[in-house]
Amino acid sequence: MNLGEMDAWVVARPGPVASRPLERVRLPVPAPGPGEVLIEVEACAVCRTDLHLAEGDLPPRRPRTVPGHEAVGRVVARGQDAVRLEPGARVGVAWLRSTCGRCRHCLRGAENLCPLSAYTGWDADGGYAGYLTAREEYVYPVPEETPAERLAPLLCAGIIGYRALLRCDLPPGGRLGVYGFGASAHLTAQLAVAQGAAVHVMTRSARARELAMRLGASSAQDAADAPPEPLDASILFAPVGELVPVALEALDRGGTLAVAGIHLSDIPVLNYRRHLFQERTLRSVTANTRADGRAYLDQASAHPPEVTTVAYPFDAADQALSDLAADRVEGAAVLVR
Numbered sequence: 001m002n003l004g005e006m007d008a009w010v011v012a013r014p015g016p017v018a019s020r021p022l023e024r025v026r027l028p029v030p031a032p033g034p035g036e037v038l039i040e041v042e043a044c045a046v047c048r049t050d051l052h053l054a055e056g057d058l059p060p061r062r063p064r065t066v067p068g069h070e071a072v073g074r075v076v077a078r079g080q081d082a083v084r085l086e087p088g089a090r091v092g093v094a095w096l097r098s099t100c101g102r103c104r105h106c107l108r109g110a111e112n113l114c115p116l117s118a119y120t121g122w123d124a125d126g127g128y129a130g131y132l133t134a135r136e137e138y139v140y141p142v143p144e145e146t147p148a149e150r151l152a153p154l155l156c157a158g159i160i161g162y163r164a165l166l167r168c169d170l171p172p173g174g175r176l177g178v179y180g181f182g183a184s185a186h187l188t189a190q191l192a193v194a195q196g197a198a199v200h201v202m203t204r205s206a207r208a209r210e211l212a213m214r215l216g217a218s219s220a221q222d223a224a225d226a227p228p229e230p231l232d233a234s235i236l237f238a239p240v241g242e243l244v245p246v247a248l249e250a251l252d253r254g255g256t257l258a259v260a261g262i263h264l265s266d267i268p269v270l271n272y273r274r275h276l277f278q279e280r281t282l283r284s285v286t287a288n289t290r291a292d293g294r295a296y297l298d299q300a301s302a303h304p305p306e307v308t309t310v311a312y313p314f315d316a317a318d319q320a321l322s323d324l325a326a327d328r329v330e331g332a333a334v335l336v337r
Contacts, residue, residue, distance in 0.1 A: 003029035003038070003077075006130030009317045010064040014056035017325045021054040022128075022318045027066070029131045032079035036133045039091060043148035044127030045070035046312075046320045046333035047156050048182065048239065049095070052263045053122060054321055057239075061123050068335075069095040069120035070155040071127030072148040082136045091139045092297075093127060094155040095119055096287055098135050112163075112287040119287070128317050128335065138290065140297055150307040153183050153332035154300050155293075160260060161188030161235075162296035164285045168233035168258040170197060177201075177231040179223065179247055180238030181208035182324075183332035184260060188235065190215055190305045200227035202247075203238070207330055211308060226250055235260050241267040248275040248282065256281040309334045 005026045012023035032038040050067040052058040071093040075085050085091065099106050099114035106114050120126045120134065142151050161184040170176050173196045178185050181203040189199045193216040201212040201220040209220035219228050223243060230252035236243055236259045244267045247257050257280070270276060308331025312320040320333040 003031060005029065008066050008129035010066055011054050011060060012064060014054060014060060016055055017051065017322050020318060022321065027129065030125065030133045032077055032082065032133045034080045035082050035135050036079040037075045037082050037085050037136045038077040038131055038133050039073040039093060040076045040131055041071050041073040041127050041129060041337060043072050043152045043334050043336045044068040045152035045157065046324055046335060048324065049262050050121065051321055051324055057263045065122065066125035066129050067121040068127030069093065070152045071132060072142060072151045085136050090142055090144055092142045092151060092155045093120055093132065093134045093139050094159060094293055096290065097124055097138055112289050140293055143301060149309050149311055149334045149336055152334050153187065153307055153309065154297060157183035157332055158187045158300060159288050159293045159296045160184055160285065162191065163288045163292045164188060164235045164258045164260040165192060167283050167285050168235050169256045170233040172196060174232035175200065175229055177227055177234035177247060177250055179234065179236045179243050181205065181212050182237060185237040186211060186215060186308055186331050187305050189217060194303060200231065202227065205327055211330060215306060231255055237261065239264050241265040245270055245275050248280055251280050253278040256283060258283045258285050260285045308332065311336050
């Protein structure tokens with residue numbers, strides 16, 4: 001099946017973003033395989049995971065991969081056995097591309113831990129392109145009336161933040177610490193505030209601190225500063241291992257720190273009494289389940305968050321990554337076509 005060609009960006013030479021690891025190319029429009037749909041991309045958000053892949057922090061699983069896993073678009077063709085989504089359906093494509101469905105993790109509802117899981121923009125080409133394919137049971141219907149620029153960040157930043165909020169065991173009306181305040185954090189903080197939490201934000205960006213306060217945070221201070229009160233739970237969004245002991249020390253007795261990123265720089269040596277004693281807990285967050293995605297998108301539909309975005313034309317994907325690396329993006333960067 002010859003579907004013509006499309007513009008795309010590939011990770012050609014993983015390395016520092018200043019070395020321009022992305023390359024713009026022409027690729028054949030992919031044909032949907034069994035159970036897959038072909039989606040014409042309207043917008044794709046730019047995730048820090050894309051940056052980790054481009055810079056080599058996340059080892060490439062295949063050469064010259066098209067990154068991007070927060071894509072919004074329309075189904076334009078279906079592969080064999082794809083029957084759930086009609087052509088023209090508006091959908092979102094997220095990070096989790098497929099799982100085996102048979103292992104003990106999948107069978108107990110923890111498909112995010114499936115050892116055979118595959119990921120959009122890492123194991124298969126993603127949304128930095130005119131078109132992408134996805135297995136139809138792993139995509140999400142999205143509202144017709146919401147602009148793609150606002151929907152795209154929900155598909156990873158929102159969903160992963162939702163799972164991180166579950167993992168940190170925030171009690172009702174509790175005190176939540178948020179370390180780093182980019183795309184995922186600004187959505188998660190709004191969800192926590194809506195649930196009645198007092199949210200304290202720690203970030204090095206003055207502009208991000210201003211945004212946090214505007215979105216309802218109780219306080220905002222520098223990344224390594226102590227919050228104004230002990231915390232029941234915290235989420236580390238910044239990929240900075242040096243903040244782990246800082247965040248643990250800010251927890252009250254019995255508090256939990258969830259690390260939300262796929263990549264983290266090395267964690268310094270922890271002192272048991274200062275950082276972990278009195279039943280403090282340190283947890284990781286690994287991808288998400290489809291149930292997480294459906295639950296978060298349902299909440300976002302019922303109570304739409306304020307999605308702060310910076311739009312970039314498709315031609316400027318390399319600039320968007322560069323701005324993300326330099327913390328010049330307030331909220332989420334989104335490539336729009």
